[in-house]
Amino acid sequence: VSYGDAVSAAVELLNMRAVSPYVLRLREAQPRPGWDLQLSSLQRLNFTIMETRCLVRSGARLNACEFKEDGVCSVPVPQRGSHLALNVTCVDSTVDPIRVKRFWPLLRVAVKMVAAGINLFKVIVR
CATH class of the missing domain: 1.20.5 (Single alpha-helices involved in coiled-coils or other helix-helix interfaces)
Known part of the structure; x- marks a missing residue:
């Protein structure tokens, strides 16, 4: 699994769990040197997401949703065993x-x- 695929899956999972009433979209992903493609050990994802103007329940396509001006979310994602552990912190940028x-x-x-x-x-x- 590539780092980009893992980040995309994490963003998709966050949207499925509806941690926000708005669709979350990737804003930036910090690259991880030495990423283990086999995921044989604990891997960390470091990326920033941002709420869009689309409501989760609207079913809008992710790429069609524009970012909202306030509310950046930062998500470190460690893997514990075979389960992903998500720790989401949202900060109002204003x-x-x-x-x-x-x-x-x-x-x-x-x-x-x-x-x-x-x-x-x-x-x-x-």
Whole structure:
């Protein structure tokens, strides 16, 4: 089984399980050097999917569905024995930048508190 075939099968499986009300479509697949075509050992797939504008229940062809602008999904897929284990994480692409921006001021405050604690420790030790 080629890496591309394995990724396609995983996306198809996700759509059959209806993890989203919208059809999921492959956006990008990270190549895996040394991919075992025989699948004789644990294999990892690393790819990004995105919701489309087509509803799963519509039965629309995958290639005919345009991507939605929000909602990227990332799916690591390890194989455990003869069963595939899917761990799906969906991230609203419009929310993440806000979280990052809000995190940085807190980091600055934390660094200042640690620096003040170190300076206080130095004074006490002297």
